Amino acid sequence: MWDRLYASAFEKVINRLGNIGRVLLAYNTNIDAIKYLNSRDLEERVNRAGKEEVLRYSEELPEKIMSVQQLLGSILWSVKLGKAAELFVESCSTRFYMKLWGWDELRMGGQVGIMANLLGGVYGIPVIAHVPQISRLQAGLFKDGPIYVPKIENGQLRLVHPKEFNADEESCIHFIYEFPRGFTVFDFEAPRENRFIGSADDYNPNLFIRTEFRKNFDEIAKNVDLAIVSGLQALTKDNYREPFETIRGHLEVLNDRNVPAHLEFAFTPDETVRKAILDFLGNFWSVGLNEVELASIMEVIGEKRLAEKLLANDPVDPIAVTEAMLKLAERAGVKRIHFHTYGYYLALTDYKGEFVRDALLFAALAAAAKAKLGDVHSMDDIVKAMKVPVNERAKPVEEALAKEYGMEKGLAEVDDYQLAFVPTKIVEKPKSTVGIGDTISSSAFVGEFALKMG
Incomplete structure (x- = not known):
């Protein structure tokens, strides 16, 4: 049926x-910076950051990310429950940590x-x-087609494709940590595939x-x-x-x-x-x-x-x-x-x-x-x-x-x-x-x- x-x-x-x-x-x-998590790498990062404190944050999500420990703990929360979550990363040092950690691909976000x-x-x-x-x-990540953004030219409102907007403003990047079903880290196993998102733009x-x-x-x-x-x-x-x-x-x-x-x-x-x-x-x-x-x-x-x-x-x-x-x-x-x-x-x-x-x-x-x-x-x-x-x-x-x-x-x-x-x-x-x-x-x-x- x-x-x-x-x-x-x-x-x-x-x-x-x-x-x-x-x-x-x-x-x-x-812009989504996507990182596909690796168990061994994540365990090493948790151990270096202080496993006991990280695990504390894996029990309940904070309102926002203020430390590397909170970031890693929140990722573990998502893995453990197989649930998606997104938190704002306020800490500059944690944002820098995420940039150094890197990504596997960039996508429209x-x-x-x-x-x-x-x-x-x-x-x-x-x-x-x-x-x-x-x-x-950001503009380059938009597909071709009838996608428009408003633009003011000579006091008039025009609708143009983002690629024709011709500006070079800031890039707003969100770091996305993806894991598959069955992903294991310590004694946590993901019941289903999902991701944790660390939002690092203002x-x-x-x-x-x-x-x-x-x-x-x-x-x-x-x-x-x-x-x-x-x-x-x-x-x-x-x-x-x-x-x-x-x-x-x-x-x-x-x-x-x-x-x-x-x-x-x-x-x-x-x-x-x-x-x-x-x-x-x-x-x-x-x-x-x-x-x-x-x-x-x-x-x-x-x-x-x-x-x-x-x-x-x-x-x-x-x-x-x-x-x-x-x-x-x-x-x-x-x-x-x-x-x-x-x-x-x-x-x-x-x-x-x-x-x-x-x-x-x-x-x-x-x-x-x-x-x-x-x-x-x-x-x-x-x-x-x-x-x-x-x-x-x-x-x-x-x-x-x-x-x-x-x-x-x-x-x-x-x-x-x-x-x-x-x-x-x-x-x-x-x-x-x-x-x-x-x-x-x-x-x-x-x-x-x-x-x-x-």
Whole structure:
């Protein structure tokens, strides 16, 4: 059944992607310096830094990285749980340590950069992207295609490809430490492949918003049909107020123009910022998150036991996820919640239709292509992902949803909402995990509207 549904959904979505006009993507773009971890090297580094202190930080993530010990401990936390995390590296000496440690490859990074290359460079959907710093290296990482950044020339707003922006601003680099499933270090073994991200730039963590966007947002918004907002995760209680006011203003403009906006949530260590995001989530049409991020929101609304249930099992308990999504929907008033985890996706919507499930299936194909190849270069890559097997471990998840909610063919009614479920396609040895969540969420969001508009 699922193979048939996958093939049908793919055909439906690609035939309708042309229905999408421009998509606004804001606010975070950077360069990813990817390091594939080596067990022996990591153990030696931990021993040199002081194993006892490092292990202390592997138990619970700090709010930000202030030392090499915290960096290494946070990497071990990700390995031990097989969970992704991203923290801001404030310490200059730790940033220097990461530079000396080096990288294996440089890639487009930041949610906006990854989504721009996928939507514009692969799907051919015109995108307007906010790029905090357009260095030559950053601009060169953008694919060819209808990808635009605003530029002011002679007092007029123009939309140009980043490569034509002709500036050489700073490079914002994030250090990404990748590990495969089964990766062992000391007595830790990774239950699944994932990564830890050390953010070492001063623009994205402070949500720097370019003058072109601040002064000309009304004009920029005239040109868009959809918007995806991301990059709030590194803000702190000390610096979030000003950017949040700007974002509120942008959302008011988008809502006045009936432009649906999706918030791509990411692990946000600062509880004050999480609460602030929750308070204005109702201004968004949609939000996308994984189990770690959903658990972190349950914590701030006082649902600590539910937060623990979300992190207790692998695969993640779908009944606990649904319960958490219902609580979030009622609290925030958001129309759509898209949950993605290893092995399956769920979408809770206050509207009904097979197109919600079909958009998730299309997103799962894009994610499989991304995992297999490290990057999606063309629609042919997504076609080839059809051969990747459907996740067998999702069967108990589907059975639990059928028993609890009477789900059939991935659809059920829960309270006044529709719950859509899809088992994903699992790549046994993914080349990379960076950007898979962004690939999933952006593909599902635009896919849903492409089908709706069709």
